[in-house]
Amino acid sequence: MPELPEVETIRRGLNRLIVGKTIARARHYDSPKSFPNDSTAVAHFLYGAHITAVRRRAKVLLIDLDTRYTLVVHLKMTGQLVFVGAERWGGGHPTDSLIHELPDRHTRVSIDFTDSSRLFFNDLRKFGWMKLYPTAEVPDIPFMRRVGPEPLDDSCSSAVFIPRIRRRNNTTVKAAILDQSVIAGVGNIYADESLWLTRIHPATRVRMLNDRQLAALLTHIKNVLALGIEMGGSTDKNYVDAEGNRGNYLQFAHVFRRENQPCRRHPDLTIQKIRVAGRGTHICPICQVLPLE
DNA sequence: AACATACCCTGGGAGC
DNA sequence: TGCTCCCAGGGTATGT
Numbered sequence: 001m002p003e004l005p006e007v008e009t010i011r012r013g014l015n016r017l018i019v020g021k022t023i024a025r026a027r028h029y030d031s032p033k034s035f036p037n038d039s040t041a042v043a044h045f046l047y048g049a050h051i052t053a054v055r056r057r058a059k060v061l062l063i064d065l066d067t068r069y070t071l072v073v074h075l076k077m078t079g080q081l082v083f084v085g086a087e088r089w090g091g092g093h094p095t096d097s098l099i100h101e102l103p104d105r106h107t108r109v110s111i112d113f114t115d116s117s118r119l120f121f122n123d124l125r126k127f128g129w130m131k132l133y134p135t136a137e138v139p140d141i142p143f144m145r146r147v148g149p150e151p152l153d154d155s156c157s158s159a160v161f162i163p164r165i166r167r168r169n170n171t172t173v174k175a176a177i178l179d180q181s182v183i184a185g186v187g188n189i190y191a192d193e194s195l196w197l198t199r200i201h202p203a204t205r206v207r208m209l210n211d212r213q214l215a216a217l218l219t220h221i222k223n224v225l226a227l228g229i230e231m232g233g234s235t236d237k238n239y240v241d242a243e244g245n246r247g248n249y250l251q252f253a254h255v256f257r258r259e260n261q262p263c264r265r266h267p268d269l270t271i272q273k274i275r276v277a278g279r280g281t282h283i284c285p286i287c288q289v290l291p292l293e
Numbered sequence: 294a295a296c297a298t299a300c301c302c303t304g305g306g307a308g309c
Numbered sequence: 310t311g312c313t314c315c316c317a318g319g320g321t322a323t324g325t
Contacts, residue, residue, distance in 0.1 A: 003319095033301090059319075077318045078303080106303095125302045127319070143320080171296065180320075188318070278298075279318070 002075040002092045004059060004151070004185030005228025010081055010091040011056045014063070014119075017083045022114040023049050023065075034108035034123060037132045045069040046132055058147050058184035062138060070135040073121070079128030085117025097122040148183045151221055156183070158215035165206055165214060173209060174202035175277035177221065186221060189256045190228060192282045194220040196255045201288040202276040208291050227252065255282035263287060 002010070023046055028035035037046075049065035056062065061073040061081075075081070080092030082102060090098040097106050102120045109121040109130055121130060138144060148164055149156040161183060168176040174195060177186050186194070195202050197220040200213065209217075231252065254264050259273040263284035274281050 074319080076301095076320075123302095124304070125318085127302065168295075175296090178319085280316080 002059060002077070002079060003187035003190055003228070004056075004225050005190070005231075006092060007056055007059045007061060007075065007185075008229050009232050010075075011054050011061060013089050013091055014054045014061070014081065014083070017085070017087075017089060018051050018063075018113070018119060019053060021051050021117065023047060023051070024112045024114045026109060026111045028109045029103060029107050031108045031123075031126050033129060034121065034126060035130050037130075041069075041132055046071070057144065057150070058180055059187070060143070064135060068135050069132055070138050072131045072133055072138060072141070074128050075123070076125070076127035076129075078124040080122050082120045082122065083117065084120065085113075085115070092122075093124070095122070095124065143180070146181045148179075148181050150184050151186070151218075151225055156218075156222075158211070158218050161218045162211055162214050169207040170205060172203045172277055173200055173206050173217070174279070174281060176206050177217070178277060178279070183218075183221065185225065188279050188281075189253070190221065190224045191279075192256050193224045193254055196282075196284060196287060197224065199287050201290040202281050202283060203274075203290055205293070208293070255284065258282060 025047055026035070026042065045065065045067040046069070049067045049069065051063060052066050053064040054061065055064065059074065061075075063071040063073065065071065073081070075092050078093040078095075080090060080095065080098060082088070082090035082098060084102060095106070097104050102118075102122070103110055104122070106122040106124050107120050108123050108126065108128075111119040113119070121128070133141065149160055164182050165176050168179060168182060174191055176182055177191050177194070178188070192202070194217060198213065198217045200209065200217060255271050258271045259282060260270050263269045263271055263286065266284060266286050269284060269286055271282050272285055274283060
């Protein structure tokens with residue numbers, strides 16, 4: 001499930017592989033919501049456009065074009081992007097589509113470049129999308145207006161974070177950090193990891209936490225996201241990128257998908273899976289104790 | 294405004 | 310074996 005580190009990993013890959021290329025055409029396959037764009041706009045502002053930059057905000061990729069339009073991409077949970085050209089490179093949700101002949105049954109969009117290389121957008125559950133917007137209007141997209149600070153920016157300090165998370169004082173801390181308007185880019189994996197590191201039970205109400213704990217939580221969020229990027233994200237299994245690397249963050253995970261495996265602090269105890277904020281949630285029952293209200 | 298829940302969608306696994 | 314049910318989950322919509 002692509003979270004900030006996975007999307008950043010993809011951004012870096014695409015930045016190297018597609019900036020400077022010219023788009024010849026795009027196709028979409030049996031999934032209109034994956035590419036909900038006006039065909040006239042596509043013809044005018046996508047076809048023939050040169051890619052000038054690939055940016056990221058929260059979990060959203062922004063592929064800038066020299067037509068003053070931007071292809072805005074959200075992979076949601078099961079989206080992946082695969083570049084096929086002189087080399088093959090892919091990132092996002094780990095499935096066999098990363099290595100299979102493309103397009104396949106999960107390909108929703110393909111973009112052909114004039115040099116005959118291609119970019120495939122595959123998405124098992126069809127929740128993700130690629131939308132064409134005028135670049136100047138991207139900041140006005142409702143999501144962009146609401147989204148919180150980039151956690152890895154120096155400007156995202158505890159003085160910024162604490163008042164934002166305190167607006168969600170009566171909800172669970174896990175729901176609060178998953179809320180993109182509180183802080184950008186945190187998803188289920190890094191939420192569980194950062195809460196374990198901070199020794200906070202995910203179902204703790206925000207109001208039960210003092211500022212010192214919230215500052216520590218922010219520090220751990222920054223650390224797990226930075227480590228995730230360093231590791232190339234959590235796109236696991238045996239999928240290899242152009243440099244022969246695979247995303248291996250999950251090898252370093254403390255709790256995520258480690259149900260019934262030993263806690264790294266308490267080897268005689270096992271990680272438990274519970275449900276918080278409607279999400280599967282991993283905790284150590286000793287490290288993370290729910291405080292009395 | 295804050296909070297909880299349903300929904301979108303498909304495939305994999307559990308249980309019968 | 311084949312059926313049904315549940316789960317995965319980011320973000321939005323809806324109702325309280």
